[in-house]
Amino acid sequence: VLLLFLLWPLCLLSTCPSPPLATPALGSRHPAAEEPPTFRMVQISSFANHSWARTLGSAWLGDLETHSWDWLVGTIRFLRPWSRGTFSKEEMKHIQALFQFYLHAFTREIPAYVSQFQLEYPFEVQISAGCKINAGKTSELFLNGAYQGSDFLSFQGTSWVPSPGAGSRAQNVCKLLNRYRDIKEIVQTLLGYTCPRFLTGLLTAGRSELERQVKPEVWLSSGPSPGPGRLLLVCHVSGFYPKPVWVMWMRGEQKQPGTRQGDLLPNADGTWYLRVTLDVAAGEVAGLYCLVKHSSLGGHDIIIHWGRYSILLILICLTVVVTLVMLVVVNSWFEKQCSIWNHVSPYVPSTVFPVGANTQDIRSSGHQLCLAKESWIKKKFMEKWKTNLKQFW
Numbered sequence: 525v526l527l528l529f530l531l532w533p534l535c536l537l538s539t540c541p542s543p544p545l546a547t548p549a550l551g552s553r554h555p556a557a558e559e560p561p562t563f564r565m566v567q568i569s570s571f572a573n574h575s576w577a578r579t580l581g582s583a584w585l586g587d588l589e590t591h592s593w594d595w596l597v598g599t600i601r602f603l604r605p606w607s608r609g610t611f612s613k614e615e616m617k618h619i620q621a622l623f624q625f626y627l628h629a630f631t632r633e634i635p636a637y638v639s640q641f642q643l644e645y646p647f648e649v650q651i652s653a654g655c656k657i658n659a660g661k662t663s664e665l666f667l668n669g670a671y672q673g674s675d676f677l678s679f680q681g682t683s684w685v686p687s688p689g690a691g692s693r694a695q696n697v698c699k700l701l702n703r704y705r706d707i708k709e710i711v712q713t714l715l716g717y718t719c720p721r722f723l724t725g726l727l728t729a730g731r732s733e734l735e736r737q738v739k740p741e742v743w744l745s746s747g748p749s750p751g752p753g754r755l756l757l758v759c760h761v762s763g764f765y766p767k768p769v770w771v772m773w774m775r776g777e778q779k780q781p782g783t784r785q786g787d788l789l790p791n792a793d794g795t796w797y798l799r800v801t802l803d804v805a806a807g808e809v810a811g812l813y814c815l816v817k818h819s820s821l822g823g824h825d826i827i828i829h830w831g832r833y834s835i836l837l838i839l840i841c842l843t844v845v846v847t848l849v850m851l852v853v854v855n856s857w858f859e860k861q862c863s864i865w866n867h868v869s870p871y872v873p874s875t876v877f878p879v880g881a882n883t884q885d886i887r888s889s890g891h892q893l894c895l896a897k898e899s900w901i902k903k904k905f906m907e908k909w910k911t912n913l914k915q916f917w
């Protein structure tokens with residue numbers, strides 16, 4: 525039983541260094557290419573009490589989820605059309621059986637060690653393991669385990685090593701694990717040999733999706749005021765792929781040191797979203813602009829000016845207001861004119877054009893003209909107003 529438990533740290537594993545939000549050097553065109561391709565399997569096991577445990581499993585190529593573990597059925601879910609990489613169906617079946625065995629055993633056996641290692645319910649075990657392929661085509665494996673959200677142990681070279689600060693419990697667990705040579709060999713084979721082979725196949729099969737370039741959309745808004753007399757300018761950058769992006773609030777050639785980057789957030793379609801803010805005095809917004817560099821832009825950086833944006837808004841408002849005022853003035857002028865006509869010929873029903881020539885004809889045709897003109901003007905202005913609205917809204 526212990527063997528089962530030990531068996532699978534295999535899969536466990538590691539943190540791939542999440543790409544720092546760091547700003548690629550200005551002018552760097554393909555920062556994504558610098559990150560070594562990484563395949564990572566993640567296991568999160570929650571133990572509520574002696575009889576209740578649940579495990580979530582997923583696998584990631586860089587920041588893209590490629591597989592998840594269906595806990596109820598005990599099978600691998602392939603999340604992308606190319607998630608099998610270049611492995612055959614048989615090979616995948618074999619790997620799936622291995623995971624079934626391991627995950628089941630892990631979840632069932634851990635409670636047996638609760639008292640030996642003084643684990644306390646409820647607790648959570650996280651394991652991250654996988655491999656990355658470095659520039660020289662060499663591969664590197666990693667496996668890290670955490671207990672209750674803190675680093676606990678890792679697999680280094682050929683043995684299990686407690687994490688610094690994880691205490692005697694981690695030392696004892698590693699001492700135990702290190703007695704099992706078979707397990708260590710399985711970890712080395714699976715992560716050091718099978719994993720890079722699978723990763724290479726994934727990169728080949730998924731090439732068109734992995735190498736796509738999607739341009740960001742950029743817009744500005746103001747956030748909640750940070751204080752009296754201050755403005756929070758927000759630059760939204762959304763829908764770009766791949767992930768590395770460089771965004772800065774600028775004035776002239778000057779980067780604004782108060783620029784703050786939010787977290788890179790995923791959109792549902794696999795593209796990314798980033799919010800970059802600047803806290804400024806309300807009187808100092810002139811000349812500020814948001815500068816966006818991304819590999820999809822082919823060197824044509826996106827620049828959006830704060831000032832011009834608000835001038836545009838003011839123009840729109842002015843146009844709408846002026847048009848409305850004109851509409852009201854013209855309308856009331858025509859009403860006045862028409863009431864004069866009505867007054868002059870009170871007996872002519874406005875809807876009937878009288879037949880026969882008499883002096884009233886002149887008056888009533890004047891009245892008709894008045895009505896026609898009025899509706900023509902109204903229509904004209906309404907249309908213009910509506911078009912304006914449509915254009916600017």
Ligand SMILES: *[C@@H]1O[C@H](CO)[C@@H](O)[C@H](O)[C@H]1NC(C)=O
Binds near residue numbers: 572574575576
């Ligand atoms: C164990 O935990 C589960 C989930 O929290 C709960 O539903 C169940 O009643 C618990 N069982 C016992 C024996 O405490």
